[in-house]
Amino acid sequence: MKDEEKRRGFPTGDLARVAVFAALIAVLGLPGSLNVFGNTVPITLQTLGVMLAGAILGTWRAALAVVVLLILVAAGLPLLAGGRGGLAVFAGPSAGFLIGWIPGAAVTGWLVERAGRNPGIVRLTVACLVGGVGVVYLFGIPVQAAVTGVSVGSAALLSTAFLPGDLIKAVLASIVTRGTQRAYPDAVPAVHQERLRTGGGR
Template sequence: MAEQSGDLGRDIARVAVFAALIVVLGTVTIPMPGGVPVTAQTLGVMLAGAVLGPRLAPLSVLLVLLLAAVGLPVLSGGRGGLGVFLGPTAGYLIGWIAGAIVVGLIARSARPSWWRVGLGALVGGILVVYLFGIPVQALVLGVDLGPTAVSSLVFLPGDLLKVVAATVLTVTLRRAYPRAFGTRGSAATRASVRAA
């Protein structure tokens, strides 16, 4: 019982750390036309998925979104409040939840490796987030889906750099501090580090 409560406490701490990381990365923002800024917060979502896995990563994202909903300035550019869930970035924010799950499912599969982390960050952190974000942005701005998707390509180079950064940081963290990945997978994590 004490071990279970210890595991729960560690899980809560890990969720809180990655929620804080997502918030801090929101301070890195470049405004763009169309109301959707370039932000480093998606890097935090990718890292949460890769390190915490599909069960805990969405909790980090949900914590950030809950803090934003109650009005705290935790999103890029110091935004917060219910209004952010009605603006052009709303779909991207909701996409973070699904994206974190997908990153975790791919990156934290049976044999984690650098290419799985990269693939997870690419599919979950870019493709899934765009699949949620672009249609909502088009709807809110009253623009057709095609032009909105084309205009979103301006974000792709930065997002690809975030995939590389998430991959490098995750692999480095796995080697330096495997406990960050949780106690349940620690033996498998150590074995994957030796195999890498």
């Protein structure tokens, strides 16, 4: 069975992890928007799930977890913060940020994979900031500007209000990831890749 899974390229364990993290990102949307810096800066926890997926799953599994979630959202399931779902969310101001979750998770995973078998908090935090914040904003801000009719510069300036919350989420994601990796070495993407290459993956 393991040989057959390896030939297909989709080990059962990997598919299970993808499903778990797609569900985790959805669950983190249940609280809706949180106004933690006053009434003008609402944040959601789902980008925390995107960062965690990248840091724990690695490149392709993290991206696939986000793709699974967004397909379910497009099918109409209310899995985004505030109970949003359906194709309409991909035509709104936040559409670019949602699509940006896919490369954001992948880049986070790619950076963590290159951090080796024992990535530290700082490297994990940097990976989460680059992928889970920088890449997501790179996709989200231009789309937000186009949909709302403002300049890219104005949209970028407005988005800076969310940076404190995103920084907190990146640090929290790195702490959770590091604790998970210490308890379960397979949660280190570099270790998982090595085991797959040597035929020890599950």
